[in-house]
Amino acid sequence: MGITKTEIFTQQQNETALLMKALGHPARIAIVEYLLSVNACICGDIVNELALAQPTVSQHLKELKNAGIIKGNISGNAICYCIDETAIDTLRVYFGGISDNLEKKKKMCC
Amino acid sequence: MGITKTEIFTQQQNETALLMKALGHPARIAIVEYLLSVNACICGDIVNELALAQPTVSQHLKELKNAGIIKGNISGNAICYCIDETAIDTLRVYFGGISDNLEKKKKMCC
DNA sequence: AATCTTTATCGTAATATTGCAATATGAAAA
DNA sequence: TTTTCATATTGCAATATTACGATAAAGATT
Numbered sequence A, B: 001m002g003i004t005k006t007e008i009f010t011q012q013q014n015e016t017a018l019l020m021k022a023l024g025h026p027a028r029i030a031i032v033e034y035l036l037s038v039n040a041c042i043c044g045d046i047v048n049e050l051a052l053a054q055p056t057v058s059q060h061l062k063e064l065k066n067a068g069i070i071k072g073n074i075s076g077n078a079i080c081y082c083i084d085e086t087a088i089d090t091l092r093v094y095f096g097g098i099s100d101n102l103e104k105k106k107k108m109c110c
Numbered sequence C: 001a002a003t004c005t006t007t008a009t010c011g012t013a014a015t016a017t018t019g020c021a022a023t024a025t026g027a028a029a030a
Numbered sequence D: 001t002t003t004t005c006a007t008a009t010t011g012c013a014a015t016a017t018t019a020c021g022a023t024a025a026a027g028a029t030t
Helices: A011-022 A026-037 A054-066 A085-104 B011-022 B026-037 B054-066 B085-104
Strands: A070-075 A078-083 B070-075 B078-083
Touching: A011 A054, A011 A085, A011 B011, A011 B026, A026 A054, A026 A070, A026 A078, A026 B011, A026 B085, A054 A070, A078 A085, A085 B026, A085 B085, B011 B054, B011 B085, B026 B054, B026 B070, B026 B078, B054 B070, B078 B085
Parallel strands: none
Antiparallel strands: A070 A078, B070 B078
């Protein structure tokens, strides 16, 4: 039906999935990598970096912001975007945890 | 248009996005967490764990397999699924790298 | 062989996502 | 104040995703 049954999962599972989903598009990965590549965070310029129309980039930025992956500070008539470390840490810890868990039960199967 | 412009991004960006997209649904997060929670990998049982119909679970398993996040070994008339460490490692390293990068440029902005 | 069990596939309805042109907003510059 | 610049919002078309009933496929059990 195109509608996700969030009610049958835990809040933690739903939140994790939302974070992952926000990064589940190459444009949004490219935006995060661009924000990382420049010194500190960037005001403007993001649209020129991607071969996508301005409204499309704006929409991707909005999704990243909603997911908590980037923050935007208004700075004059431009907006200064940067990565929110908290979200990245959550992901780093999540995958680190899975990795550790897998290490423990290594060679028990497959 | 509903179609992602993969051709304007790097292969690495597209691949990372595909991995994240595969985990961008709570059912698929729940599947991965269930596979982790049981000792070694599990043959069958996955359908009973989730409050979703069998074809729906099968479809989610297929997506996780296509993305390389899980592997399935045929074992009699059941299938033994387990997590593919390679994909998890890729993501662990990816977010670890971003985290390190952010640490370096701390307090330069925002 | 007939049946059971497990997983996959097909078809389809409901909804979500992607992308962009047109337009709006709001601050700075002239 | 008019213009300019940067970003957001709206509306829409094309496509993708989610979910499931019906059914198929294939090995196991009787």
